[in-house]
Amino acid sequence: xxxxxxxNQSVDLDKLEILAYDAFSSLAIALLxxxxxxxxxxxxxxxxxxxxxxxxxxxxxxHDLIILSHLLKKxxxxxLESLTQSIFALHIFExxxxxxxxxxxxxxxxxxxxxxxxxxxxxxxxxxxYPFYTIKSKELHEVGxxxxxxxxxxxxxxxxxxxxxKVLHLEIQLGYQHxxxxxxxxxxxxxxxxxxxxxNIAGDTVIGHSNVFVKLIESLSDKEFSEQLQIERSLALxxxxxxxxxxxxxxxxxxxxxxxxxxxxxxxRTLIINFMQFWCGNRFGKSLVRMGGTHFPFTEALKQELRxxxxxxxxxxxxxxxxxxxxxxxxxxxxxxxxxxxxxAQLLGMVGISARVCDLPRDIRVSHPxxxxxxxxxxxxxxxxGDVFARFLLKKRDIRNSIAWIKTVLDNFEFSETNCEKxxxxxxxxxxxxxxxxxxxxxxEICHCALTDKAGALKHYKITDPSMHNWKALELSMRSMEIxxxxxxxxxxxxxxxxxxx
Amino acid sequence: xxxxxKILIHNGKQYIPDLKNVSLRPPFRGLPEISTAKVDEKALxxxxxxxxxxxxxxxxxxxxxxFCGECAFAFPEKIKFTTNYKISSNKRAHxxxxxxxxxxxxxxxxxxxxxxxxxxxxxxxxxxVSAGGDNSxxxxxxxxxxxxxxxxxxxxxxxxxxxxxxxxVITGPITKNSANALQIAYNAIPDxxxxxxxxxxAISGGIFDNSNAIERNILNTLKVDLYIPGNPPHPLTFINAxxxxxx
Numbered sequence: 175x176x177x178x179x180x181x182n183q184s185v186d187l188d189k190l191e192i193l194a195y196d197a198f199s200s201l202a203i204a205l206l207x208x209x210x211x212x213x214x215x216x217x218x219x220x221x222x223x224x225x226x227x228x229x230x231x232x233x234x235x236x237h238d239l240i241i242l243s244h245l246l247k248k249x250x251x252x253x254l255e256s257l258t259q260s261i262f263a264l265h266i267f268e269x270x271x272x273x274x275x276x277x278x279x280x281x282x283x284x285x286x287x288x289x290x291x292x293x294x295x296x297x298x299x300x301x302x303x304y305p306f307y308t309i310k311s312k313e314l315h316e317v318g319x320x321x322x323x324x325x326x327x328x329x330x331x332x333x334x335x336x337x338x339x340k341v342l343h344l345e346i347q348l349g350y351q352h353x354x355x356x357x358x359x360x361x362x363x364x365x366x367x368x369x370x371x372x373x374n375i376a377g378d379t380v381i382g383h384s385n386v387f388v389k390l391i392e393s394l395s396d397k398e399f400s401e402q403l404q405i406e407r408s409l410a411l412x413x414x415x416x417x418x419x420x421x422x423x424x425x426x427x428x429x430x431x432x433x434x435x436x437x438x439x440x441x442x443r444t445l446i447i448n449f450m451q452f453w454c455g456n457r458f459g460k461s462l463v464r465m466g467g468t469h470f471p472f473t474e475a476l477k478q479e480l481r482x483x484x485x486x487x488x489x490x491x492x493x494x495x496x497x498x499x500x501x502x503x504x505x506x507x508x509x510x511x512x513x514x515x516x517x518x519a520q521l522l523g524m525v526g527i528s529a530r531v532c533d534l535p536r537d538i539r540v541s542h543p544x545x546x547x548x549x550x551x552x553x554x555x556x557x558x559x560g561d562v563f564a565r566f567l568l569k570k571r572d573i574r575n576s577i578a579w580i581k582t583v584l585d586n587f588e589f590s591e592t593n594c595e596k597x598x599x600x601x602x603x604x605x606x607x608x609x610x611x612x613x614x615x616x617x618x619e620i621c622h623c624a625l626t627d628k629a630g631a632l633k634h635y636k637i638t639d640p641s642m643h644n645w646k647a648l649e650l651s652m653r654s655m656e657i658x659x660x661x662x663x664x665x666x667x668x669x670x671x672x673x674x675x676x
Numbered sequence: 677x678x679x680x681x682k683i684l685i686h687n688g689k690q691y692i693p694d695l696k697n698v699s700l701r702p703p704f705r706g707l708p709e710i711s712t713a714k715v716d717e718k719a720l721x722x723x724x725x726x727x728x729x730x731x732x733x734x735x736x737x738x739x740x741x742x743f744c745g746e747c748a749f750a751f752p753e754k755i756k757f758t759t760n761y762k763i764s765s766n767k768r769a770h771x772x773x774x775x776x777x778x779x780x781x782x783x784x785x786x787x788x789x790x791x792x793x794x795x796x797x798x799x800x801x802x803x804x805v806s807a808g809g810d811n812s813x814x815x816x817x818x819x820x821x822x823x824x825x826x827x828x829x830x831x832x833x834x835x836x837x838x839x840x841x842x843x844x845v846i847t848g849p850i851t852k853n854s855a856n857a858l859q860i861a862y863n864a865i866p867d868x869x870x871x872x873x874x875x876x877x878a879i880s881g882g883i884f885d886n887s888n889a890i891e892r893n894i895l896n897t898l899k900v901d902l903y904i905p906g907n908p909p910h911p912l913t914f915i916n917a918x919x920x921x922x923x
Contacts, residue, residue, distance in 0.1 A: 290853050292889035301853045321857045324836035326804045326818050328811055329854050350854040353808050354889035361886070367725040370742055370883040377812025377908065421815070434680060440822045441690045455703035455757075458812045460907060461744045469749055470703065490686060497679055672810050675853075 176201070178238040181542035182389045184396070184609035187625065190243050192226070198244040199257055202229060206261045210234040212523050212536065214612060214621045216267035218275055219634035224248040225275060230610055230623065234541035239610055246277070256282035263523025266642060289349035289675045293357060304347045306333050313337060317657060321350045328671035336657055344652040344660075346645055351675035359635035365391065365465060365599040373460045375637060376673035381407070381414040382615025383637075383673075384463035386622045389544065390611040391465050394626060395601035399466065401545065402594065405587055406472045408546035410450070410459055412576040415616035417446040419569040420491070422668050426566055427498060429661045430507045435498040442491055449483045452476070466598030472589050481584060484577055495570055508563035512651035512663040515560060522647055526618015526640045528667055531568050532560040538614035550582050562659075565666035572616075605630040617641065617670065639673030690823045695915055698761075704910075705743045705757035707782075708736055710775045715754045723750050726876070726883060738763055738771040738905040739879040764904045764917030771879075771903055783920045791868050792901070796842055797923040799831040802872070803841035803865060807858045808884070809848030813875040813908040817845065820911040827915050838862075843870035843901070847908075849877040849884040852891040859894055870901040870921075875908050882907070 177190055193201065205211050216229040224247040231240040246252065256279035258265045271277050272285045276295030279285060287294075290301045308316070314337055321329035329350035335343040358371055372387035373380045385407050392399060420443040427435030447457040454462035454470040462470055498504060519532035529536045537554035539547045555571050557564045603626050610623045618640030625634040648667050652660060692698060700706070717731040724747055728740035736747070736755065748755045765771050765782040806814050820827045821834065835841050838861045850858065862871075873895075876882040884890050904917045 292852065292887070302856075321854065322805055322861055326806075326814050326834055328806045328809060328814065329857060350851065350857065351806075351808050351848075352851055352853050352889050353849060353884045354887040357889075358884065358887055362883070364725060366744070366746060367883060370725055370744065374810045374877070374883055377810035378815060380812070434683065437690075437823045438683060438687050441687060441824060444819070444822070444824050451704055452701065453703075455705045455745065456743070456907075457816070457910070458908070460742075460812075461746075469745065490683075493683055493686060497683065670811065672808070 177241045178233075178236070179241060179610060180237070181239060181538070182393045182544055182611045184393045184604060184607045187606045187608050190228070190241060190608060192243050192245045195244050195254060198227075198242055199255065202231070202242055202257060203260045205231050205233075205240060206263070209520060212525070213261070213263055213267065214239065214619065215610070215623055215636060215638045216264060216271075217623070217636045218246075218271055219625060221245065224250065225277075227271075228608070228623070230621065232542065232612070232619075234536070237542055239542070239612070241608070241610070252276055253278040253280060255280050258282050262521045263643070266646070287349065289352045291352055292354050301349055304331075306347070307335075307343065307345055309335055309343070314342065330671050332660070334652075334657055334660075339656045339658065341652045341655050341657050341660075344649045346649055348645070348671060348674050351672040353672070353676065355676040356635050356637060360632055365601070369464060375676070376639065376670045377458060378418055378670065379414070379615045379617060379620070379673065380458045380460050381410045381463060382613055382617075382620050384459075385411055385615075386611045386613045386620045388463055388465045389613070390609050390622045390624050391601060391603070393611060394603040394607060394609045394624060396604055397466075397601065400593060400595065401549070402472070402587075402589060403468060404545045405549070405583060406468065407463055408544075409472065409580060409583060410453075410462055411613070411615065412580050413446055413450060414459060415576050416487075416573050417443050417450070418616045419573050420446065422665065423566065423569055425665050425668075426508075426562075426662060427504070429665055430504050432498065432501065432504055435494060435504075438490065438494045442487055442494075445483055445487050449480060452479060464597035465601060467595030469597065471591050471594040473591050474589065477584055477589060480580070484580065488577060491573070499567070499570065505563065508566055508662065509561065511562040511659050512655055512666070513559065513561045514647055514651050516558075518650055519560070519647065522650070523643050524647055525643045526614070527568055527572060527616070528565065528618065528644050528647055530554065530556040531564040533558045536619070538612045538619045542612055544613070550579060550586070552579055562662050562666045603630040603632070615640070617668070618644065637676055639670055639676075641669040641671075641674040645669055645674060691826045692824060695825065695912060696919070698912055700759040700761060700910075700912075702759060703745070704759050704761070705745050705748075706913075707758050707760040707763045707780060708738075708748070708773055709756045709758055710734055710736060710773060710777065711754055711756070712776045713753045715751050720747060720751050720754065723747055726880075733775040735772050735774045737880075738773060739768060739903060740876065740882070741905060742876050742882060742907040761910050761912045762916050762920070763906070763913060764902060764920070766902055766921060768900070768903055771905060788921060792870065792922055795868055796870070800843065800918065800922055801833055801835040801841050802843050802845050803838040803861060804834055804845045804847065805858050805861050807846060807848040807854040807878075808851035808890070809875070809877065813847035813877070816908045816911050817847070817874065817914065820914050825911045825915060827911075830915075830919060832915070832918055838864035839866065841865045841869070843872060845872045845874050846878045847874045849881045849887070849890050850892050850894065851889055853889070855891045855894055862894075862898065871898055872902040872904060872917075873900055874904045874914065875906055877907075879903050879905060
């Protein structure tokens, strides 16, 4: 039988059946061909006998996470048949395995480097050696952008092949942000240090990554924590979603040269992140989420303040939205730009809001809800068109939906200051275990997996940011578009560089 | 047009008139105060996840501090974070806050070269380079130019080309993979130029210090003019640092 786990569940490593690669392949392909399933993580770690591969498949119909595993023994040939031929979404995971461990995936379309890691299989590989796809032609020209961009954003290189203004091909090379985060999770022994790491994986998704991290550790410690604590964390998660989406809408207005929208949405974001600062002292929510408890309980005074902030936000947001979303100049700029079809999204294994605009309703809050979203259910939204305007529109609707969810919680949940526990950084972890945790952050699902050794110490930590699944979508969106449409497409996805590079 | 005006009126006055005297409220964590109270120094030193606290006598290095507040929660009688957001300095050593220190001015005015005030006090264009930054510093630097903080009123702006810049603002612990690009950007900025390290990651490597993927040698070859602590620094911290340094 396949091992089926629930979200935030841990299991004894010995329960994980190791399959032969043939059996693993056919099972994985059969499962991943179904629309309701997708690969949440596929990674390997160094086992005493060789390399153990673990794949987590999210089954949205049964709300389960199916865990499959196979083992490549030390004496085995480091060659495996690529699964990407059948399941395209695995391309990035196989590229990563190739880069980290030197596994040759036979018939993989291109085993290019993913992030040029410090502990990769080929230490001589330099970031300037990336093998870009080229077309030899006198009619075509290439445009290289980055790694350093014109604005205040993270580094990454974009290589366009153009015919005049028209983009035939875009290839995105990342890795400049690689900080060795996964290795540091093992090197840093204090849980507080790991908290700081989780908060710094992606500074725009502090609450998202922190939530996944604490739930993973708490599940490995096998303790129950208060309902209020879990509700508070999800409140923060929704506030983060509102803040970042509002910032994205503002930035999209900037790129369409609509300054009123850019300015007003920009100041609306300030309302929300300043509330985060009132709550925990940091505008991004750093140090808010802590394992076992919190230093910053959600008090009655904060509840009243949040109501006032949301009231002010909503009034101005709705007024501005009424104008901005109906402007012909905005519609003309965003409509039909960078269309991605449902079929493409599915093949790419996309997740989160970028998948939902392509009518692929992937949302962990609905498919694999944790306590907060079980108690207060969330209705996910999707659209069909898959263009920049759809992404622009869904951000707006997601904001409204999040506000409605927060209000339901505020109306129906009694927050008490007295039953709040303080953080506990000395949770003992179950030995010889595997744990998996997923959370729907504003970009999409974040997946963290951890394995512990016989003494209960972490022996492997794996992070899959939604950007890992979604970067390819931006490349495909740009095909046949004008190169001047790149900024609005890039902004509409707003994918993470550091979340990908780790 | 009427609808636009209505929105503008409802949006109200957004800019902060006096950026130098804003009162932030707790739990915002700014400049710490360290009392002379006797505590278990060993435990206090051990509690800091980034090794920012040293004993004998107790001191806290803002260049290594992530402002997580853990020390103040455990030893409230010893360490207290005030809401003073002016925590930047042109001297690395000044970021180390000592036990019983009462001075709130970390900037050493006498050490600022004359050419800085002469050249940059009316107009300062900066090139920002993220070298492993987690995007929170970057977002806050963007926010420094928004309608609330409006850094542009002082003639301070971010520019796209390093050729047009008067200085470089570095965020992130400086990854191996981005070190070369950072060097190229730095070289492309004409003299005289200032170098600003923004955020705990840039100043000391933060939680990423000791990672094999980090390569901070470039900092040994250039002169750093301004250290802006924070994780990330608040826009008010950033703007005040530049104002105090250049005018």
